[in-house]
Amino acid sequence: MKPAANLVLVGPMGAGKTTLGHALAERLGLHLHDLDRAVELAAGASVADLFAREGEAGFRTREKAKLAELLAGDGALVATGGGAVLDADNRRILRARGFVVYLPVDVATQLARLAGDHTRPLLARPDREQVLQDLAALRTPLYREVADLVFDTTGLAAEDAAAQLADRLATQWMRQGATA
Numbered sequence: 614m615k616p617a618a619n620l621v622l623v624g625p626m627g628a629g630k631t632t633l634g635h636a637l638a639e640r641l642g643l644h645l646h647d648l649d650r651a652v653e654l655a656a657g658a659s660v661a662d663l664f665a666r667e668g669e670a671g672f673r674t675r676e677k678a679k680l681a682e683l684l685a686g687d688g689a690l691v692a693t694g695g696g697a698v699l700d701a702d703n704r705r706i707l708r709a710r711g712f713v714v715y716l717p718v719d720v721a722t723q724l725a726r727l728a729g730d731h732t733r734p735l736l737a738r739p740d741r742e743q744v745l746q747d748l749a750a751l752r753t754p755l756y757r758e759v760a761d762l763v764f765d766t767t768g769l770a771a772e773d774a775a776a777q778l779a780d781r782l783a784t785q786w787m788r789q790g791a792t793a
């Protein structure tokens with residue numbers, strides 16, 4: 614088993630990485646580093662503004678730099694953005710520096726959860742269902758490639774999911790020696 618480093622949540626938009634991440638942080642007594650939020654704070658601009666100003670490529674460059682920064686030390690809890698796994702260097706660093714939990718979610722659930730959302734530029738179009746299906750086809754293998762644990766939250770409220778995930782981590786991630 615790889616040595617304990619950082620605990621990282623990956624998965625599609627609306628999987629609950631940020632929401633579950635906050636609930637998990639409270640349970641584990643850790644601070645949640647939300648990658649999207651960290652990029653926004655460093656740039657002084659929202660994800661949507663960065664996409665508009667710099668294109669997706671500009672956002673991905675910022676996301677990559679911030680992910681490397683967050684995973685440079687040990688013991689951090691990080692919620693990534695849905696596209697962080699696209700970059701091969703990111704996947705390498707996730708595997709090397711993180712105990713990675715993949716939160717899968719189906720497209721119908723994503724559509725329902727993100728119905729009123731205007732903060733995710735990739736969904737700022739009418740054919741959201743098709744977009745989410747195309748993203749899933751491309752990205753599901755990448756989430757699987759980096760995952761140490763697949764944790765299905767279907768039917769669970771975020772708080773209950775956090776409680777169950779904390780139990781699973783107690784027998785897996787934390788027993789490897791991570792400080793939580």
Ligand SMILES: Nc1ncnc2c1ncn2[C@@H]1O[C@H](COP(=O)(O)OP(=O)(O)OP(=O)(O)O)[C@@H](O)[C@H]1O
Pocket residue numbers: 624625626627628629630631632633649692693694695696726727733766769770771774
């Ligand atoms: N387990 C859950 N049950 C019900 N609703 C949830 C659950 N997890 C998240 N949600 C809701 O889904 C929406 C999106 O969740 P969240 O922002 O945590 O997704 P995310 O995985 O961080 O997405 P992104 O990749 O875009 O950052 C929020 O409104 C949140 O309240």
Ligand SMILES: O=C(O)C1=C[C@@H](O)[C@@H](O)[C@H](O)C1
Pocket residue numbers: 625626649660693694695696697732733734735
């Ligand atoms: O799935 C994605 O590519 C994205 C997810 C969000 O977390 C943000 O990082 C941004 O909206 C792009």
Ligand SMILES: [Mg+2]
Pocket residue numbers: 630631632647649692693694
């Ligand atoms: Mg998020």
